[in-house]
Amino acid sequence: MILSAAGIGLDRDGRALLSDVSLGLERGRLVGLVGPNGAGKTTLLRVLAGLLPPRRGEVALDGVPLARLPREARARRIAALFQGAGVGWPLRVREIVALGRLPHRRAFSGLSPADAAAIARAMAATGVTALAERGEPTLSSGERMRVLLARALAVEAEWLLADEPITALDPAHQLDAMTLLRATARKGTGIVAVLHDLTLAARFCDRIVVMEAGRIVADGPPDRALTDARLAATFGVSVCRGRAADGTAYLLPWDRATTEDETDAASLYRTSPRPF
Numbered sequence: 290m291i292l293s294a295a296g297i298g299l300d301r302d303g304r305a306l307l308s309d310v311s312l313g314l315e316r317g318r319l320v321g322l323v324g325p326n327g328a329g330k331t332t333l334l335r336v337l338a339g340l341l342p343p344r345r346g347e348v349a350l351d352g353v354p355l356a357r358l359p360r361e362a363r364a365r366r367i368a369a370l371f372q373g374a375g376v377g378w379p380l381r382v383r384e385i386v387a388l389g390r391l392p393h394r395r396a397f398s399g400l401s402p403a404d405a406a407a408i409a410r411a412m413a414a415t416g417v418t419a420l421a422e423r424g425e426p427t428l429s430s431g432e433r434m435r436v437l438l439a440r441a442l443a444v445e446a447e448w449l450l451a452d453e454p455i456t457a458l459d460p461a462h463q464l465d466a467m468t469l470l471r472a473t474a475r476k477g478t479g480i481v482a483v484l485h486d487l488t489l490a491a492r493f494c495d496r497i498v499v500m501e502a503g504r505i506v507a508d509g510p511p512d513r514a515l516t517d518a519r520l521a522a523t524f525g526v527s528v529c530r531g532r533a534a535d536g537t538a539y540l541l542p543w544d545r546a547t548t549e550d551e552t553d554a555a556s557l558y559r560t561s562p563r564p565f
């Protein structure tokens with residue numbers, strides 16, 4: 290049950306977008322893919338989903354190259370959620386989520402009871418049941434993102450690859466979505482989520498993969514992947530660290546990293562973190 294990438298390389302206009310990227314992913318874990326703008330996260334996710342063929346290297350699912358898997362089988366096994374993925378024509382929320390069941394349906398057949406149950410589960414889990422009859426153009430960006438997450442969850446695939454699934458969400462829905470992703474992973478799905486919120490990534494993910502300029506520069510549990518040195522080198526930020534009331538360690542991007550003597554106010558927070 291492994292999704293693996295070996296020696297992935299991809300160039301555009303003479304520029305390397307991905308360079309020698311190798312990654313082994315296991316089901317049952319929530320992996321956060323992080324990195325600054327333009328690092329190659331979305332490109333890598335598209336390659337992992339089989340939507341973008343790499344110039345070099347190979348992605349394989351349980352040892353079988355993705356390119357050799359029939360498209361329908363791949364769509365049943367790997368659900369993908371991408372930013373700006375337009376639905377394409379005016380549909381109601383329930384119909385959008387039902388699109389997630391397409392890989393399971395025979396041509397011209399209707400929804401089976403199993404399809405209907407999966408759709409209802411995904412809508413309930415993402416809190417969009419009350420929006421079921423709304424048309425897509427009437428949704429706010431956060432509502433739309435939750436609907437697209439419901440569509441991806443409705444596939445009930447072994448793998449879920451999600452590009453910035455929480456970016457448009459308010460804090461409460463971000464927490465709900467991260468809790469849901471972690472719970473879905475605990476039930477056996479392999480999840481890779483591109484995240485910009487390092488605080489939530491560090492708190493909820495089992496493993497963090499850090500990308501910079503088309504390469505993986507760190508990979509491991511949050512405390513090992515998101516060290517102060519890595520955060521300064523890759524993201525150019527310093528962080529406050531602390532412990533929440535329940536004992537969970539947290540980090541909070543706080544300031545631009547500086548190489549000068551840290552005599553500014555932010556350094557006080559770095560040396561004596563204070564939970565809000």
Ligand SMILES: Nc1ncnc2c1ncn2[C@@H]1O[C@H](COP(=O)(O)OP(=O)(O)OP(=O)(O)O)[C@@H](O)[C@H]1O
Nearest residue numbers: 301302306324325326327328329330331332333483
């Ligand atoms: N089709 C393309 N042609 C040329 N350059 C591309 C193409 N697709 C992506 N790029 C470039 O590749 C780099 C990586 O893009 P990608 O979208 O993977 O980054 P990202 O890490 O997801 O960034 P962000 O956090 O801003 O979403 C960027 O510099 C982008 O401009």
